[in-house]
Amino acid sequence: QVQLVQSGSELKKPGASVRVSCEPSGYTFSSSSINWVRQAPGQGLEWMGYISTTSGNAKYAQDFRGRFAFSLDTTVTTAYLEISSLRTEDTATYYCARDSGWYFTYWGQGTRVTVSS
């Protein structure tokens, strides 16, 4: 069955960096792009962008250009989200999701990133 398994919770200080991993299984990795979605505590879903698992090209939503970077390691079929220069407002749950055509049938379990001094 299709699963996307994400890395565990992170506690970081402001200014640090964090990398969240997303390891899909149960389907051909290169058949679907991986999207990233943010949900701040008590808030709604925000689409961050996606990375093509064939070309490695990434598309970022306007609010996520600059400190956010998507990457792939095709040798271990894993996608990554890296956030640099962390701010307290980056505290959120980050989800990866398999693209099925601009909708997401399969999601990772979410990774909680807490930024606090």
Added chain:
Amino acid sequence: QSALTQPPSVSGSPGQSITISCTGTNSDIGDYKDVSWYQQHPGKVPKLIIYAVNNRPSGVPERFSGSKSGNTASLTISGLQAEDEADYYCSSYRRSATLAFGGGTKVTVL
């Protein structure tokens, strides 16, 4: 970029029907059929319940239905049940290969 517009909350009694609206523009909902809806219970992962305006994934009850008119999409829950109490989010493809979510609607079953 602004989110799609949803009412913050909708409520109904068991057995009733409710409709959640999702208003966008002619750069997203008005021009594309890639409208989806997600259900999210507290502390849980979002679950796809409608895709491509009015299609239900396997396993989603028939009481969930979607539609679109102009720049507004709608999710209707017919025969509201207690387990339908959750947050609901719409999403739409937006011009230039981007996606937008709505702000979310909290559904309360009275």
